[in-house]
Amino acid sequence: MNTTRHNWTKEEIIAIYNKPIMDLLYEAATVHREYHDPNVVQVSTLLSIKTGGCPEDCGYCPQAARYHTDIEGNDLMSVSQVKAQALRAKSSGSSRVCMGAAWRNVKDGPEFDQVLEMVRTINKLDMEVCCTLGMITENQAKRLAEAGLYAYNHNLDSSEEYYKEVISTRGFEDRLQTIDNVRKTNVTVCSGGIIGMGESIEDRAGMLVALSSLNPQPESVPINALVAVEGTPLEDQKPVEIWDMVRMVATTRIVMPETQVRLSAGRTEMNREGQAFCFFAGANSIFAGDKLLTTPNPDVNEDMKMFELLGLKPQKPFIKKMQPQTVEAENSEYQSLGEKPKWTRPGHVIERNLEASQKEK
Numbered sequence: 001m002n003t004t005r006h007n008w009t010k011e012e013i014i015a016i017y018n019k020p021i022m023d024l025l026y027e028a029a030t031v032h033r034e035y036h037d038p039n040v041v042q043v044s045t046l047l048s049i050k051t052g053g054c055p056e057d058c059g060y061c062p063q064a065a066r067y068h069t070d071i072e073g074n075d076l077m078s079v080s081q082v083k084a085q086a087l088r089a090k091s092s093g094s095s096r097v098c099m100g101a102a103w104r105n106v107k108d109g110p111e112f113d114q115v116l117e118m119v120r121t122i123n124k125l126d127m128e129v130c131c132t133l134g135m136i137t138e139n140q141a142k143r144l145a146e147a148g149l150y151a152y153n154h155n156l157d158s159s160e161e162y163y164k165e166v167i168s169t170r171g172f173e174d175r176l177q178t179i180d181n182v183r184k185t186n187v188t189v190c191s192g193g194i195i196g197m198g199e200s201i202e203d204r205a206g207m208l209v210a211l212s213s214l215n216p217q218p219e220s221v222p223i224n225a226l227v228a229v230e231g232t233p234l235e236d237q238k239p240v241e242i243w244d245m246v247r248m249v250a251t252t253r254i255v256m257p258e259t260q261v262r263l264s265a266g267r268t269e270m271n272r273e274g275q276a277f278c279f280f281a282g283a284n285s286i287f288a289g290d291k292l293l294t295t296p297n298p299d300v301n302e303d304m305k306m307f308e309l310l311g312l313k314p315q316k317p318f319i320k321k322m323q324p325q326t327v328e329a330e331n332s333e334y335q336s337l338g339e340k341p342k343w344t345r346p347g348h349v350i351e352r353n354l355e356a357s358q359k360e361k
């Protein structure tokens with residue numbers, strides 16, 4: 001068995017990415033079989049618990065308040081709404097619910113308390129619970145862990161260099177800081193990125209260097225293909241070619257053999273053959289449900305038909321790690337600290353972000 005390395009260089013990763021596709025697929029599939037059952041795929045359902053109105057300027061995101069998109073914003077969902085959706089997800093084969101809120105960072109207060117209650121509620125349904133809420137402090141990570149959180153998602157998005165071409169309202173180092181805060185608990189880390197934003201292969205490799213050098217490496221790495229949404233700065237980007245996706249998945253599998261590589265946004269653009277190549281190359285997780293936060297996703301019945309056709313089985317929850325215990329709010333050993341951390345605001349100008357925010361609808 002290979003041993004997991006944390007010292008991959010950009011040059012080594014580029015060389016893997018550019019291998020003849022038959023060699024790349026063979027190598028990735030071999031690593032995949034050493035570490036995982038190739039016929040089992042983990043299924044997550046992504047719920048947007050608070051949509052739109054985000055103060056950040058991520059160039060790919062229709063939820064940023066400054067861009068003129070057709071997204072309908074929503075206040076934070078209630079715990080009972082979330083519970084109903086989680087039960088539906090469970091009955092259609094999902095083992096994990098991932099709750100996303102369009103926030104820059106978590107603020108202590110009633111809304112965070114409500115999210116903690118959602119975490120407790122879903123964990124009690126014996127499903128893995130993941131949250132993606134923006135930047136969090138160590139204390140907030142500990143409170144989420146105590147509520148029964150299984151995973152925290154915080155994507156690096158791209159290489160450190162290209163990140164500056166996409167987002168100007170926060171720094172790459174803050175992403176790493178949040179991941180570090182999560183690592184002070186027993187919550188697993190989900191962190192990946194997006195391809196198709198105009199980045200080079202060097203940038204894709206740079207992102208994989210950053211992710212693979214984390215020790216431990218993230219337990220889950222989502223690979224998204226940009227869904228170019230009208231009104232966002234990246235609206236004119238061309239769709240990602242399937243072979244770029246396959247190469248990215250295969251390279252991720254080779255440099256992070258133990259992680260679950262997640263096929264995320266952009267699956268509606270892929271046919272079954274393309275997705276089958278991604279599974280062969282080492283993808284072993286998908287998002288199910290008709291929407292990924294705000295962008296379209298294949299229908300769950302279609303996914304189940306694809307699983308049947310390919311002989312894939314959905315992974316049961318808590319196979320990789322034991323179910324966390326939920327501590328009720330009244331027994332919590334942590335308090336809301338009301339911290340106001342100084343997350344970075346680099347504030348450099350990204351022309352296309354500026355133009356998109358100034359455009360008339």
Ligand code: SF4
Pocket residue numbers: 054055056057058061062063064101102103104134
């Ligand atoms: S990706 Fe997240 S942080 Fe960035 S604008 Fe969208 S919701 Fe806000």
